[in-house]
Amino acid sequence: MAWAPLLLAVLAHTSGSLVQAALTQSEPKSVNPGDTVQITCSGGGSYYGWFQQKTPGSAPVTVIYGNTNRPSGIPSRFSASTSGSINTLTITGVQAEDEAVYYCGAGTGQWCFSGVKLGQPKVSPTVHVFPPSEEELSSQNRATLVCLLSDFYPSPVTVTWKVDGSTHSSGVETSASQRQSNNQYMASSYLTLSASDWKSANSVVCQVTHDGKSIEKTLNKSECS
Template sequence: LTPAFSPLFSPSPGSLVQAAVTQQPPELSAKVGDTVQITCTGGGSYYGWFQQKVPGSAPVTVIYENNKRPSDIPSRFSGSTSSGTNTLTITGVQAEDKAVYFCGGWDSSSGGYGVFGAGTTLTVKDQPTVAPTVHLFAPSAQEMETGKATLVCLMENFYPSRVTVEWVADGNTITSGVETSQPQRQSPSHYMASSYLSLDASKWQSYNSVSCKVRHEAGNVEKTVNRSECF
């Protein structure tokens, strides 16, 4: 294959009006986290897939040479070929994947993608916001024996990913000794995170109660541990 066959190659917007290969389906609707597939036949031995988010804009190559992915394209995009059919799979669809996707067949005579499918319009349904489920864990007796006390605030099953955490002891905000993780995917459509409050055991024993206050656009959640009820 010629050097023109590269992940940087994208067809011009005008060329996308051609429909010399069969691409199915013409429309797809998915929720965030779903897996979708688009198929293409009749394009020869090599296929590429192109994403066009705005009509008339330059399309972006998401797959080339059947199954290769440019380095700046997320790993949820993949390509495969079986029995003459090339398939674009998006595993764990995200809201930003809403676009028109075109299949391109390699034209050996011109040394480029010369024939294109009619396009598949992917619509991504908005996902409802979900407030986090919060668990607050007091220090263990074993840790207390070492002179340290760590409280753990675990946040689960929330969407979208942005949360803020405030630690409060006896009505006063604590900022020292606090470490909060970046949200991580717990499932294709939900996130989890954790926050830690590290104290000296004597400091923990001086408090009556400690609270973890979690703020999220779907709702705020507060959990409290009363020291007298521990152990």
């Protein structure tokens, strides 16, 4: 079974004057949830810290300071050790919520980074298409069809609507993928037609593209009568 990556990156930082020695870090790795991953940072002298940034632009959270100290509230699966000028961050039993950018900070004034990937099985979405309500048709003279996607991984997905075989791009709104409690994803897409267009249509297709594969769910007008 293939494993899909969740991105973990690693950076390094130092505070102080310009130094000649440069920080270096370990190469990217791929691990699965539950595995143990080690990330190394070297060349920064005798003082290191590690920081976690879960979303771009957010403030990094300190996970290790003073080489080996873990702040209150940081899970015990995070630990660090130092050997000479090399500091190693260890995540024992990696969890999906550990997906983040990790910064290595050294006491000489530099940043550097590398990538570490966490993975879980790729899963194609379950797709359901729902017809418009009779109330909407009669009171608002329009028809909104709903395509629900659930239980898929990884998160990137695109949705294309087709009416009687022709791609329909107007009146389409697709949500961003949202993480479910099982760490898979869900999304929804809406196609709004005029009541007359809906009444004249024979079939509507919600076509989902995920991980290079296409999944089609067809709603036949005859099934809605």
